[in-house]
Structure formats: C-alpha cells, structure tokens
Amino acid sequence: MNNNVIVIGGGPAGLAAAGKLQDFGLDVVLVEKQPHIGGHLNKWYKVFPDFTDASEITANLTAGLGKTRILTNTNVTSIEGSAPNFLVTTSTGEKINASAILVSTGYKHFDATLKEEYGYGIYDNCITSVELDMMLKEKNVKTRDGKIPKKVAMIHCVGSRDEKVNNNYCSRVCCTNAIKVAIEVKEQNPDCQIFCLYMDIRVFGRGYEELYRTSQETHGIQFLRGRLSEASEKMDGSLLLRLEDTLTAKPMRLSVDLMVLMVGMEGNSELASVADLKLGCDRFYATAHQQYSNNHSHREGIFLGGAATGPKAIMESITDGRSAAAEIASFVAKNQRIINNGQVPSLV
Ligand SMILES: Cc1cc2nc3c(=O)[nH]c(=O)nc-3n(C[C@H](O)[C@H](O)[C@H](O)COP(=O)(O)OP(=O)(O)OC[C@H]3O[C@@H](n4cnc5c(N)ncnc54)[C@H](O)[C@@H]3O)c2cc1C
Numbered sequence: 005m006n007n008n009v010i011v012i013g014g015g016p017a018g019l020a021a022a023g024k025l026q027d028f029g030l031d032v033v034l035v036e037k038q039p040h041i042g043g044h045l046n047k048w049y050k051v052f053p054d055f056t057d058a059s060e061i062t063a064n065l066t067a068g069l070g071k072t073r074i075l076t077n078t079n080v081t082s083i084e085g086s087a088p089n090f091l092v093t094t095s096t097g098e099k100i101n102a103s104a105i106l107v108s109t110g111y112k113h114f115d116a117t118l119k120e121e122y123g124y125g126i127y128d129n130c131i132t133s134v135e136l137d138m139m140l141k142e143k144n145v146k147t148r149d150g151k152i153p154k155k156v157a158m159i160h161c162v163g164s165r166d167e168k169v170n171n172n173y174c175s176r177v178c179c180t181n182a183i184k185v186a187i188e189v190k191e192q193n194p195d196c197q198i199f200c201l202y203m204d205i206r207v208f209g210r211g212y213e214e215l216y217r218t219s220q221e222t223h224g225i226q227f228l229r230g231r232l233s234e235a236s237e238k239m240d241g242s243l244l245l246r247l248e249d250t251l252t253a254k255p256m257r258l259s260v261d262l263m264v265l266m267v268g269m270e271g272n273s274e275l276a277s278v279a280d281l282k283l284g285c286d287r288f289y290a291t292a293h294q295q296y297s298n299n300h301s302h303r304e305g306i307f308l309g310g311a312a313t314g315p316k317a318i319m320e321s322i323t324d325g326r327s328a329a330a331e332i333a334s335f336v337a338k339n340q341r342i343i344n345n346g347q348v349p350s351l352v
Pocket residue numbers: 012013014015016017018035036037038041042043044045048050051052053078079080108109110111113133134177181184267268269272274275309310311312316317318319321
C-alpha cells in the first residue's frame with residue numbers, strides 16, 4: 005500500500021483538501037480538467053458575505069498546497085482495483101497508484117436557455133449572474149448597446165425550486181449572491197434602481213441577514229415578492245417583465261434595462277460511471293449516510309467533498325474539503341496499521 009491520495013477537482017474544496025492531506029504527510033496528486041486550478045472562484049469578482057476578492061481565496065489555498073503534484077488539463081479516464089489499492093488512469097495515459105481518492109468536482113450552472121419564457125439567448129439584455137460578475141470585475145455593467153442601465157432586475161430561483169426543470173432543491177447561494185451583486189451594481193452606478201424578484205429570501209449564513217438589511221437600508225435595493233411569468237423585449241431593447249406580486253396578489257408590470265437571471269447550481273455527475281458513484285434524486289453525488297458519513301461515497305476508499313454533494317457556499321466547501329481530508333487521513337492510517345499488523349484490510 006502506498007501513501008498516495010488523488011484529489012479530482014481543483015476548486016476551493018479540492019484545494020483545501022489537498023493542503024490538509026499534505027499536512028497529514030500524504031503524497032497528493034491533484035487532477036484538474038481545466039488549464040487552471042481555482043474552480044468557480046476563477047469566475048467570481050468579490051464574494052459574499054464580506055466582499056473578499058475571489059483571487060485572494062485561491063491564492064491562500066494554493067499557498068497551502070506544499071508538494072502537491074498538480075496535473076491541469078487532465079481528466080480521470082478509469083479507476084481500477086479497490087481500496088486501498090486503486091490504479092487511476094488519466095487522459096494523458098499516466099497510471100497512478102492511490103490508496104484513496106477524493107472527488108471534489110463541484111457543480112455546473114443551470115442552463116438558462118431552458119427557461120424559454122425569460123428569453124435568455126434571445127433578448128440582448130437578459131444575462132446570467134455569472135455574466136454579471138464578469139461585468140462587475142471589469143467595472144463595465146452596461147446594456148448590450150453600451151448604455152449604463154437605469155433599472156436592473158435580479159430574478160431569483162432560476163433553475164432552482166422549479167418542478168418544470170426537475171430541480172426541486174434550493175441552490176442556497178443565489179439569494180445572498182443577488183443581494184451582493186445588487187450592492188455592487190449600486191456602488192458602481194449609484195443612480196441605478198435595482199429590484200430583486202424573489203419567492204422567499206433564504207439568507208442562512210453568518211453575516212448574510214445583515215447584508216440583506218444593509219442592501220435595503222444603505223443602498224435602497226427594492227425587494228418584490230413575486231415570480232416572473234414572462235419577459236418580452238421592447239423596441240428600444242429594454243424588457244417588460246410580467247409578474248404577480250404575491251404579497252398583494254396583484255399582477256404587476258416592470259420595465260427594466262437589464263435583467264439578471266440568478267442561475268442555480270446543478271450536480272456535475274461526469275465521474276459517476278468512471279468512479280462507480282451513486283447519485284441522489286437531486287443528481288448531486290449521494291453520500292454513504294446523510295447524517296454521519298457525508299464525505300464517504302458508497303464505494304470504500306472514494307470520498308466526496310464540496311459542492312459535488314450539493315449546493316454550498318465557498319466557506320462551506322472549504323470546510324467540507326478539509327473534513328474529507330481528515331476522513332481520508334484516518335482511512336489511510338487505519339489501513340496501514342492493518343497491513344503492518346499482518347491483517348488483510350477489511351472492505352466493509
Ligand atoms: C452565480 C454564483 C455565484 C456564487 N457566488 C458566491 C459567493 O459570492 N460567495 C460564496 O460563498 N459562494 C458563492 N458561490 C458558490 C461557490 O461557487 C461554490 O461554493 C464553490 O465554487 C464550490 O467549490 P467546489 O470546489 O466544491 O466546486 P467548484 O468551484 O465547482 O470546483 C470544481 C473543480 O473541479 C473541476 N472538475 C470538474 N469535473 C472534473 C473532472 N471530471 N476531472 C477533473 N476536474 C474536474 C472543475 O474544473 C473545477 O475546477 C456562487 C455560486 C454561483 C452559482
């Protein structure tokens with residue numbers, strides 16, 4: 005048995021896990037399919053709840069990687085053997101022995117074109133929250149024809165809590181993200197009026213509720229409780245939104261220059277067959293037990309961390325990655341003790 009652990013996915017969860025596994029004295033190989041490590045942090049500007057620059061988080065986690073061997077532009081194509089003697093083959097043809105594997109492959113964004121009634125991909129001034137973060141990073145929040153928007157609507161729950169697209173779960177981060185980006189738009193463009201169209205406001209983390217209050221009291225962001233039924237484009241490129249205000253039970257119309265869809269998180273199941281992993285009904289990876297084995301998969305020696313097992317904020321993903329590292333270190337140590345004592349490792 006060797007001391008190798010393979011971490012698949014170099015987002016905040018995988019980076020945090022790799023750093024801790026190093027500290028535990030294990031040899032870590034980090035496999036990342038993109039050209040750069042950092043995961044979704046590479047797409048974000050400043051992150052909620054405290055507006056930390058996303059690049060600062062990546063730099064902090066990367067500094068802890070020590071001697072971790074990083075393979076970018078690389079996928080895992082097969083996993084043979086069983087715990088604690090896996091043989092992992094990568095897309096470059098390399099074969100690596102590993103005693104344990106961490107799958108921290110994160111999530112995908114909901115494809116906003118599936119909500120046809122909102123007009124994403126059809127109307128120029130309908131964008132996603134991912135695109136808005138890039139505009140904020142470039143300090144260039146403008147309509148498609150280059151004008152500074154006077155009215156902006158943030159549409160909550162796009163692709164989440166929605167039976168029609170088979171995503172019944174709440175993505176957990178988009179309410180606070182909407183509040184964060186609303187404040188940032190207002191800071192970059194103080195004359196802009198901003199409306200958040202929500203079903204319920206779900207701001208559960210430390211500092212999130214305070215951010216929600218600040219957005220209203222300090223920045224004048226307006227919150228309308230109602231679900232958007234349809235958007236249509238006017239001659240000048242602005243958008244007419246039709247919704248029902250569910251507090252007054254009255255239909256409403258709202259004209260805006262820019263509409264931002266707060267897209268939800270979806271499971272990234274691309275390793276399900278390669279690693280023989282089960283999926284939950286939400287199509288994120290299922291854990292061995294939801295209460296007490298949240299970093300274990302159903303397959304011994306293959307662990308799970310971060311948003312691969314469901315929507316999480318950055319801080320939760322980092323903590324979950326480190327928790328997975330602790331489970332792996334204990335698993336490897338236990339197997340080494342068994343081998344040293346001349347016993348055959350149990351696969352139960
Ligand atoms: C619009 C939006 C805005 C957000 N803003 C915030 C915010 O302001 N604050 C906050 O706390 N949270 C925010 N989040 C949540 C945050 O993005 C996640 O918590 C975080 O990215 C999860 O980290 P992760 O490492 O689990 O996954 P990811 O960041 O998704 O990283 C996974 C990594 O695995 C790699 N990968 C995937 N598949 C493979 C494979 N088969 N082989 C090899 N590598 C693979 C990917 O390329 C990626 O690098 C936001 C989410 C959304 C949707």
